[in-house]
Amino acid sequence: MRRIGVLTSGGDAPGMNAAIRAVVRAGIYNNIQVMGIARGYAGLINGEIKEMDLASVGDIIHRGGTILKTARCEEFKTDAGREKALNVLEVFGIDGLVVIGGDGSFMGAQKLSHAGIKTIGIPGTIDNDLSYTDYTIGFDTAVNTVLDAVSKIRDTSTSHERISIIEVMGRHCGDIALYAGLAGGAESVLVPEEEFDIDDICKKLIQGKARRKLHHIIMLAEGTGDALELKKEIFNKTGIEARVTVLGYIQRGGSPTAFDRILASRMGARAVELLMEEKSGRVIGIKKNELIDMDIDEALSANREFHKEMYELTKILSI
């Protein structure tokens, strides 16, 4: 392996820069030339490629976003689009590729691997929705961003004795709501993985009001339902007015936490090692604090295990 490429694809996540840095530095350490590919698969098709030296990744470990930029690319999903990408890789003499992204990006990586390019995936997404790994890069930072917002909302919520509904990201995976809900002491955590009973929530609210509880936080993952609808339903059933905060894109930004920087650094370096071992079509994960690597197809078809024990704990601790 003499020359490898690195790209970030799909939704961005804090810690992607730390992962790029690790790939570049570990590559150069091992006498491998590292080419940075801009704008994900779109930049690959268009040949937006340049060599990365040690200095090119200086001063980025603490920055959110991705210096390589990211994109979604419909063309890459077609045979013709991928054919172009393969030609570009050949012209640039790139024989190994590190793809940092989510499950969509991994599907693209798998196709390149089947076409003969040695490809390794690193999980970069705030959603933590990849079942084969305990954590994805960016998730911990997103949870901390939400937690910071919860603390601020809690202050004003307490002053006004108000109910707060906080909507966070997570269309299919409620991990951000679950982790931030537990850490932030939310009274109710609503996630797409678990049915919820509106009457249970209303009962809690009424009981809370009766014992002059000063605040009540409902943490809602976006895939569970609409926050404004929930507010309306609560008002119709209890006459209690809730405030809605939709956190949105702030969850995708910010300086990565120590956890995400360390995870990204370890995974980036491991990706280079795997390429040096001529491995391909594999993704890196972390289980019980040990790095693992797994076949992409196997990783993508693994059943997601929802953290039921933690979910039940949010209920026990919010009685």
Ligand code: ADP
């Ligand atoms: P994420 O990687 O964050 O899940 P997307 O699902 O948007 O984000 O995927 C990112 C990109 O990966 C897509 O824009 C496309 O270029 C590529 N991709 C997604 N699915 C496939 C697929 N089935 N085959 C080939 N490429 C794909």
